[in-house]
Amino acid sequence: MIEIEDLSKNYGDKKALQHLNLKIKSGEIFGFLGHNGAGKSTTIKNLVSIIEPTSGSIKVDGLDLQEHRQEIKEKIAYVPDTPDIFLQLTAAEYWDLLTSAYNLSVADVQQRRQELVTLFNMSEHVDETLASFSHGMRQKTIIIGALLPDPDVWILDEPMQGLDPQAAYDLKQLMKKHAAKGKTVIFSTHNLDTAQQLCDELAILKKGVLIYNGSVQNLLDQNNDESLEEIYLKMAGRQNGDGLVDDIEGDSHE
Template sequence: MIRFEHVTKRYENKDALSDLNLEIRDGEILGLISHNGAGKTTTISILTSIIEASYGEVYVDDMALSQHRDAIKKKIAYVPDSPDLFLNLTANDYWYFLTRIYDLEASQVEERLTDLMSTFDLTENCYNLISSFSHGMRQKVVVIDALLVNPQIWILDEPLTGLDPQASYDLKEAMRNHAKEGNSVLFSTHVLSVAEQICDRIGILKKGKLIFQGSIAELKHQYPDKDLETIYKWLDVRPRRCSHELETCLGAF
C-alpha cells in the first residue's frame, strides 16, 4: 500500500502540490485526473524519487520514502509520457540491458519476455532498431520493460497517448491483470472515459489540491442525474462567472 501523508511540493512561493493525502491500495488501479499543471506529474515524480517533497511523507508498505528510497525504487516500474530510449539498440538488446540493471539473469525473464512480446505484438520486430519504431511501438517497448521485472508498483503517466486502438486495449488489459495479481497501479489521465473503464478509484486534483478521492460510483452518487463529464467540469472548473455552490452550478447543466 502507498500513502501520501500531508505531502507538499513548493517552488519559491508557489505550491505545485498542497497537503496531499492519498492512498493507493494493493490490487487496485487508481487514476489521477486533472488538467495540465494541476499536480499529476508532480505527484508521480515524488513517488518515483525524481523530485523530493518539500513537506510531508510518502509511505510504501509502511516504509518512509525519505528513509528507504533505494529499497522503494526497486518496487517501482515507471512508464513516463515521453520515454527516453536508447534508439541505437534493438528492442531485445534494450530489454536485456535493463534486466542487468535490476540484477536479473536472462534465464529469469526469458519466458516472461516471450509472453509480453506476444501480448504487445512486438515479436517480429524485437531485433529491429528502436530508432525505426513508431511512437506507439516505442511506448510498447517501455511498457514491456516495466512489466518484465514484475513490479509491485506500476506507475504510468498519460500512457495511452499516441497508441493505436489495439495497443490501447492491450495496455489496459495489462494494467487490469497486473492489479489482479495484487499489485498497485497508478496512472494519470485526462480522459474520463478511460478512467471510468479501468479504475477502481480515482483522485481528482485541482491546482495542486486533491478535491476528490474514491470510486466513480461514489462520485456519481454524490451528484445524481449528472454525467461524469459534467461533474468533472465543475469539480475542476477554472475561475469563471458562476460563484454559487457546486450543486447549484451543476443544476444549471
C-alpha cells in the same frame, strides 16, 4: 499500501502540489485526473523519486521513501509520460538493460518478455533502435520493459498516448490482470472513459490541490443524472486559452 502524507512540491513561487494526503491500497487500480498542470505528474514523479518533495512523506508498505529509497525502487516500475528515452538502444538492448537493473536473470524474464513482445506485435522489431520507432512503438517498448520485473507497484503517466486502439485495449487488460494479482497500479489520464473503465479509486487534482478522492461510482451517486464528464468539469473548472483553469460558476467543490 502507499501512504502519501502532507506532500507538497514548490518550484520557486509556484505551488505545484499542496498538502496532498492519500492512501493507495494493494490490489487496486488508482487513477489521477486533472487538467494540465494540476499536479498529476508531479505526484507521480515524487513517487518514483525523480523529484524530491518540498515537504511531506511517502511510505510504501510502511517504509519511508527517503530512508529506504533503493529498497522501494526495486518494488516499482515506471512508464513515463514520454517514451523518448534511450533512443540509441535497440528494443532488445533496452529490455536487457532493465533486466540487469532489477538484478533479474534472463531465464526469469524470458517467458514474460516473449509473451509481451507477441502481445504488442513487436517480434519483428526487437533489433531495431527506439530512435527508428514511432511514438506508439516506443511506448510499447517502455511498457514491456516495465513489466519484466513483475513489479509490486506499476506506475504509468498518461500511458495511452500514442497507442493504437488494439494496444490501448491490451494495456488496459494488463493493468486489470496486474491488480488482480494483488499488486498496485497507479496511472494518470485525461481520458474520463478510461478512468471510469479501470479505476477502483481516483483522485482529482486542481491547481495542485486534491478536490476528490474516492470511487467513480460514489462520485456518480453524489451527482445524480450527471455524466462523469459533467461532474469532472464542474469540479475541475474550464481550461481557458492561456492554459489556466477558470472556476465554473456555481462550483461548490473548492
